[in-house]
Amino acid sequence: MTRVGLGSVTERIGTGRRGVRASRRMIAALMAAGGRMPRGTTVTPVRDGAVIGEWVCAPGVDRSGPQAVYFLHGSGYVLCSPATHRSFVARLSQVTGLPCFVVDYRLAPENRFPAASDDVVAGWRWLIDSGYAPSDLVVAGDSAGGHLTAALVLNLAADGEPGPAAAVMFSPVVDVTFGLAARQERRRRDPLITAAAARELLDLYTRDAAPDDRWIELDYRGAAAAPPMLIQAGGAEMLSADARHLATRVVAAGGRADLEIWPGQMHVFQALPRLGPEADAALLRVRDFLRKTTSTPRLQGDIR
Template sequence: MGGQAKPGGRLIYYIHGSGYISCSPATHRGLVSELSRRLHRPVFAVRYRRAPKYRFPAAHDDILHGYLWLLEQGHRGGEIVVMGDSAGGHLALGLCVQLRELGVEQPAALVGFSSLVDPTWRLAAAGNRLVWDQFISARTGRRITHTYLVGADFSDPRLDVLGAVGPDLPPMLLQTGGSEVLASDSEHYAAALRAAGGRCELEVWSGMFHVFQMGYPRLSEARSALDSVERFVESIDTNNIAAA
């Protein structure tokens, strides 16, 4: 999407969501194409392995190998903005933890849309009492994602991304709907990363649902949210140029 990615040029590494069990780069083509158009850079999206045929850590391995492949093609981490929605947001956060452990250069930034942070869904279950989510309940979400995570050790840093925050992670923008059970996931992650000395901008869009950005172009809030993504990425680019 968005043309051929050439080493030395900026690009988006997009990781789609849908509970580790469904969707693909094709289902997210509308949102991803709009991000490519707005940010003037091509997109590399991975068709990672999904449950129930494949279990943890298959998807995590695919996402890591996709990023490493980009580096092998001559791209630098500082040219890459990682984005993900829902379970794809969880994969994006886990990718940064894996890169740290491998001593590999982090991406320039990370943008998460309605990101899953706590794969045990305890944070979402607590939030479930405070919001009415028409899209999914914490119980249903847990059942779906655990099709992929069955038997996994939730203390694994690839999964326990909240416990792996640190100032060495890339600057982040997390957007979430105010009427979804996963809002508390983004809120807790942003607070933890800031407390650890990292940069994390949090936007909670009142009344919005899970990955409402997919409602572009009809939904005005989706358009405004993508405007904010533009401003965030532009600020990253400006800071990187100033530091060069």
């Protein structure tokens, strides 16, 4: 259904002003139609200096505790927002029992590199300044947010700074040239978008960036000191190649990366529980991973 519907038009929309507006509307509609908001979820807007975002707490989740999730939404650096991902984050809060802070980082084409990474670092420092210990935080992100997540935790480790207790990435972008994705695409077409169209979209953000900047090309030198990582991707998506590459590079550098490729699933399927039970099952795997790799005592949630 995705291939015939959304996938048949994504590469023809283009990346001009009208195309970006149309793509933003389509992705918002897909996330709304496929998502499921836990009843009783609370959303608290945040605007503190340069830091803009929102706290999302599932029913029964108390924001006054010492632990939290720092969530970096996907978007191709262009399309999404905390609002599009609100039901996804609420379900993550529900299954972990933790409050989630979603930073509203600036998007391209209005804001190019390094706007998003600057905002992500500002959000991380804001959480620390707010009283959270790094070891009491989990960083999670999907797609381009997965790229930001990997860069954040790897860069903190390389710089010798305290990092989070764990990192979770859903269908992360790793190779921003989409070379890995293009090779995977020759084996199986992604139902959502082509590698060429995805690269054109991402180029709206990265075209002025140095290719070897560590917020563009991930730096694995600190991987041995980085937190344990869980990487999930769908078996039907081209970014399954990026997920495999990330896990391989982290492990080869002495770090820990648990990789899960979910057969037959599409890009960021975890956000779309109305399309199948695998979305909830994958989030339960996140809960179980965090139970094993962190000292967080509150990971008692479930999906209802």
